[in-house]
Structures are given as C-alpha cells and as structure tokens.
Amino acid sequence: MTYIAKPKLHHPGLKTNKLGFTHRDYEGRVSTLCAGCGHDSISAALIQACFELDIEPHRVAKLSGIGCSSKTPDYFLGNAHGFNSVHGRMPSVLTGANLANRDLIYLGVSGDGDSASIGLGQFAHCVRRGVNMVYICENNGVYGLTKGQFSATADKGSKSKAGGVNNDSPIDLVSLAIVLGATFVARSFSGDKHQLVPLIKAAIAHEGPAVIDIISPCVQFNNHAGSTKSFDFVRAHNEAVNKIDFVPDREEITASYAPGTVTMVKQHDGSFLKLSKVDASYDATNRVAAMAYLQEREAKGEIVTGLLYIDETAEDIHKNLGTVKTPLNRLGEKELCPGSAKLAALNDEYR
Ligand SMILES: Cc1ncc(C[n+]2csc(CCOP(=O)(O)OP(=O)(O)O)c2C)c(N)n1
Ligand code: SF4
Numbered sequence: 607m608t609y610i611a612k613p614k615l616h617h618p619g620l621k622t623n624k625l626g627f628t629h630r631d632y633e634g635r636v637s638t639l640c641a642g643c644g645h646d647s648i649s650a651a652l653i654q655a656c657f658e659l660d661i662e663p664h665r666v667a668k669l670s671g672i673g674c675s676s677k678t679p680d681y682f683l684g685n686a687h688g689f690n691s692v693h694g695r696m697p698s699v700l701t702g703a704n705l706a707n708r709d710l711i712y713l714g715v716s717g718d719g720d721s722a723s724i725g726l727g728q729f730a731h732c733v734r735r736g737v738n739m740v741y742i743c744e745n746n747g748v749y750g751l752t753k754g755q756f757s758a759t760a761d762k763g764s765k766s767k768a769g770g771v772n773n774d775s776p777i778d779l780v781s782l783a784i785v786l787g788a789t790f791v792a793r794s795f796s797g798d799k800h801q802l803v804p805l806i807k808a809a810i811a812h813e814g815p816a817v818i819d820i821i822s823p824c825v826q827f828n829n830h831a832g833s834t835k836s837f838d839f840v841r842a843h844n845e846a847v848n849k850i851d852f853v854p855d856r857e858e859i860t861a862s863y864a865p866g867t868v869t870m871v872k873q874h875d876g877s878f879l880k881l882s883k884v885d886a887s888y889d890a891t892n893r894v895a896a897m898a899y900l901q902e903r904e905a906k907g908e909i910v911t912g913l914l915y916i917d918e919t920a921e922d923i924h925k926n927l928g929t930v931k932t933p934l935n936r937l938g939e940k941e942l943c944p945g946s947a948k949l950a951a952l953n954d955e956y957r
C-alpha cells in the first residue's frame with residue numbers, strides 16, 4: 607500500500623494525443639489496492655482507452671458502489687466527475703445522472719458482489735431500461751474488500767482460500783446482460799490488455815447499455831488452486847471468440863480485410879468494429895446463437911471472452927422516453943417552469 611502523492615511533473619517527451627494530453631492527464635491518485643490486483647490492470651486499460659480516444663476527462667462521469675473494485679475510479683481520470691455511491695446502488699445513481707445530462711460519458715464501475723449479489727436488481731433494471739453507459743464488472747468471484755467471502759459469481763465447487771467449497775450456482779453476468787437487453791456485451795480478462803482496451807473503446811462509442819464482465823483475479827483471497835477466478839485458471843480456460851479492432855469515425859478504413867473470418871460492424875457514432883473471428887461459427891450479432899454458444903462452451907468448462915453480442919441498431923433510454931436533448935442544468939427558468947396553463951393542459955392529458 608502506498609499513500610505517496612503522484613508528482614505532477616512529467617517527462618516533456620511523453621507522447622500526446624490530439625488534445626495535447628499525455629497519458630498522465632488520464633491518471634488518478636496512487637492506487638491503494640494490493641500489488642498485483644487485477645482491478646489495477648483494468649484502471650490502466652481505461653486510462654489507455656480514454657487517452658487513445660482523445661476524450662476530454664471532464665466529459666466523463668465515473669460512478670461506483672462499494673468494494674475494492676468500486677474504489678478504483680479514484681485511480682483513473684482524476685479530472686473527471688466521480689460519485690462513489692452505496693453498495694449495489696450505483697446503477698440507479700448512474701441512471702439519474704444520465705437522465706439529467708446525456709452529454710457525459712457514463713462509466714459505471716462495480717464488482718461481482720456489488721453487481722451480482724446486493725445490487726442484482728439495480729443492475730437488471732439499469733440494463734433493461736437501455737441506459738447509455740459502459741458498465742464494468744471487475745469480477746473476482748469474492749468480496750475482496752470484506753476479506754474473501756464467495757460472491758454470487760463464484761462457480762459451484764470452487765474453493766475458498768480457507769478451504770470452503772461453494773455449493774451455490776453461479777450467476778453469469780454476460781448471459782444475464784444479453785437476456786436483459788444489453789446491446790453490447792463482452793467478457794475479458796484483466797491480464798489481457800490487447801483484448802480489453804479495444805473492447806472498452808468500442809463500448810464507449812456504443813450508444814446504449816454496454817456491459818463488460820472482466821475476470822479480475824483477487825491476489826489476496828482468490829488466486830489459489832481450486833479457484834476458477836485465479837490467473838492460472840483463467841489463462842488455461844480462456845477461449846476468445848473474436849479479436850476486435852476499434853476504428854474511430856474520423857479514421858478512414860484503408861486496409862482491406864480478408865473476407866470470411868472478418869466482420870465490420872458500424873456503430874451509430876460512425877465508428878467501426880473490425881471483428882476477426884477466431885471461431886468462424888461465432889456470430890456476435892445473433893442474440894439467440896450467442897446465448898446457445900455461451901451455454902455450450904460453459905458446459906465444457908471454457909471461459910468465453912471477446913465481443914459476445916452487439917446490436918448495431920441500439921436505442922437508448924432518452925429515445926424511449928422522448929426526453930429533452932439539453933442537459934437539465936442548462937435549461938432556463940422558462941423551459942423548466944412553462945407556466946400553470948401548460949401544466950393544466952398536461953394534467954388534462956392524463957385524466
Ligand atoms: C449495505 C452494505 N452491505 C454490506 C457491506 C459490506 N461490503 C463492503 S464491500 C462488500 C463486497 C464487495 O465485493 P465486490 O463488489 O465483489 O468488490 P471487490 O472488493 O471484490 O472488488 C461488502 C459485502 C456494505 N458496505 N454495505
Ligand atoms: S483484497 Fe483482492 S480485490 Fe481487494 S485490492 Fe486486494 S487483491 Fe484486489
């Protein structure tokens with residue numbers, strides 16, 4: 607653990623992005639997590655993704671619940687908006703913030719305990735309502751912060767550090783997210799930056815509920831033999847269905863991609879995802895087939911990673927509710943209070 611503040615000075619030769627920012631401008635405070643914790647690798651991937659996308663940090667809102675994972679928004683994008691909420695309640699706070707101001711990029715950061723145990727109902731409703739966000743679950747199968755109890759994503763039969771066996775059935779957040787109506791669903795591994803960074807970039811560009819379940823080993827309480835969320839286990843059982851390249855809207859597609867194993871997916875914002883299929887039979891745009899594939903592979907003990915499902919025609923909650931485009935804090939008194947005659951007319955509509 608370290609509490610030493612990061613020096614503000616940095617090497618003048620550091621690479622800058624189109625905004626003139628360096629990687630350092632996307633960092634946060636020094637992490638207080640255990641050395642080697644998977645969650646820190648996810649923060650590093652988020653920093654890289656935002657740097658490469660030339661995002662202005664003040665356009666991002668980071669929201670979290672409670673847990674080691676939920677502490678991480680303090681360790682990246684120090685100049686973004688942040689709200690560390692209550693255990694399992696991040697989704698409703700994020701939904702409210704998004705409804706008030708759709709102009710920000712919403713990053714919901716949570717843990718498996720936060721999302722699949724206490725916050726399962728919140729997770730479900732936030733996804734099914736179509737909130738435009740990137741929902742990240744840093745999944746280690748345990749309650750890391752409270753010293754390693756099994757969470758609801760722990761696999762049946764997996765062993766705790768103290769030797770206890772989990773007898774409960776696990777909740778698979780990616781299958782659940784697909785069933786609930788998420789329009790971008792992916793799974794990755796904190797130790798695979800090459801897969802994770804493009805997935806985060808694509809999820810940010812996606813206009814709809816994007817869920818990324820990231821297996822993130824807890825080196826303190828869930829990295830032993832018998833755990834199915836350890837570095838060794840995930841490396842041995844990881845089956846990537848596709849390799850994703852993210853092409854921003856402003857970049858011309860120059861390379862010609864080999865047909866057959868490559869699919870180009872266009873998102874609403876004009877960006878493209880180049881999906882090189884590792885498994886040629888996998889179709890990430892077919893919801894039913896994706897569900898069947900996940901179940902088949904899971905039964906064989908494989909952890910399927912990559913972009914698992916995408917709906918290119920996604921629509922978000924604002925479209926469904928017909929809300930005003932301008933963020934509420936930029937509306938004047940006239941728009942917010944249109945007068946008693948208008949209110950009476952509105953009430954009449956519901957009589
Ligand atoms: C309402 C409430 N219940 C229980 C707790 C205790 N608690 C704090 S963190 C946590 C679990 C966190 O697990 P997870 O979301 O998986 O995060 P991790 O620490 O593993 O990253 C629990 C049960 C709490 N803070 N608030
Ligand atoms: S207890 Fe586990 S989840 Fe928490 S910081 Fe340590 S390694 Fe990470």
Ligand SMILES: [Mg+2]
Binds near residue numbers: 718744749750757
């Ligand atoms: Mg956890």
